[in-house]
Amino acid sequence: MKYTTDFRDIKQFKPFSFRGMIRDFALTGLSVKAKLPRYKESFFKPRIQFLYIHHVFDDEISKFDNLLNELSKCHTFIPYSEAIRKITSNEIDKSYISISSDDGFKNNLKAAQVLEKYNAKACFFINPDSIGLTDFNKIKEFCSRNLNFPPTEFMNWSDVDKLLKLGHEIGSHTMGHINIATTDLNKVKDNISESFDVIQSRCGKVEHFAFPYGRFFHFNLPSYNYVFEAGFKSCATAERGCHISNEKINLDELLIRRDHVVCDWNLDHTM
Numbered sequence: 302m303k304y305t306t307d308f309r310d311i312k313q314f315k316p317f318s319f320r321g322m323i324r325d326f327a328l329t330g331l332s333v334k335a336k337l338p339r340y341k342e343s344f345f346k347p348r349i350q351f352l353y354i355h356h357v358f359d360d361e362i363s364k365f366d367n368l369l370n371e372l373s374k375c376h377t378f379i380p381y382s383e384a385i386r387k388i389t390s391n392e393i394d395k396s397y398i399s400i401s402s403d404d405g406f407k408n409n410l411k412a413a414q415v416l417e418k419y420n421a422k423a424c425f426f427i428n429p430d431s432i433g434l435t436d437f438n439k440i441k442e443f444c445s446r447n448l449n450f451p452p453t454e455f456m457n458w459s460d461v462d463k464l465l466k467l468g469h470e471i472g473s474h475t476m477g478h479i480n481i482a483t484t485d486l487n488k489v490k491d492n493i494s495e496s497f498d499v500i501q502s503r504c505g506k507v508e509h510f511a512f513p514y515g516r517f518f519h520f521n522l523p524s525y526n527y528v529f530e531a532g533f534k535s536c537a538t539a540e541r542g543c544h545i546s547n548e549k550i551n552l553d554e555l556l557i558r559r560d561h562v563v564c565d566w567n568l569d570h571t572m
């Protein structure tokens with residue numbers, strides 16, 4: 302009965318992947334190229350890039366710090382709501398980064414400590430069903446069934462309050478991390494609006510939604526409409542990409558693209 306506290310424990314169990322090796326090799330090549338002045342300039346291109354993490358384990362704290370330090374040299378960190386507002390009002394005048402985190406692990410509090418150093422405010426997408434779980438076996442089951450992850454402690458509601466007091470936002474990631482694409486539509490509708498009600502009553506306010514697993518094929522159009530009917534003002538994916546200046550866009554026509562980052566990755570590769 303032991304929770305995961307270090308990322309190295311997770312890496313140890315990941316099988317060797319040929320695809321991963323090729324990707325590493327390609328990224329090393331790209332990162333050398335990215336050091337050229339011409340490519341460095343692209344970091345300053347006006348855009349909003351949403352980065353999201355899942356965890357900052359003990360052995361990832363200094364790596365997360367290094368990442369934010371590097372990013373702060375050529376970007377301005379903005380809160381999630383501010384980023385959405387800038388996109389919809391077509392005010393993307395600089396290179397901005399907005400950070401979010403999915404799944405509500407307890408180690409997100411460590412992420413918050415590092416974010417504080419850079420005065421960066423994030424949005425934490427949580428599953429109310431896992432918040433406050435204390436039974437090890439239930440946590441183990443939730444992590445394994447829904448997150449494909451070893452048993453890792455979740456935040457409780459007073460941890461969520463701490464994040465709010467620090468100025469972060471709380472968003473919904475559905476009640477229990479369901480795969481929307483394979484769930485009955487009536488259940489999806491209830492699940493999305495229940496998560497809105499629970500988080501709003503616990504946190505006073507909730508505006509943003511990120512659907513679990515995050516690829517377009519994990520989602521569908523009716524569910525997209527339920528998100529806005531429930532009262533959310535934005536809907537995020539885990540599809541890579543950034544947002545650039547555009548014609549004015551309505552909130553309910555906007556799917557947020559986010560880039561996944563693992564703090565443990567080689568910093569040059571991430572950049």
Ligand SMILES: [Zn+2]
Pocket residue numbers: 403404474478513514
């Ligand atoms: Zn998730």
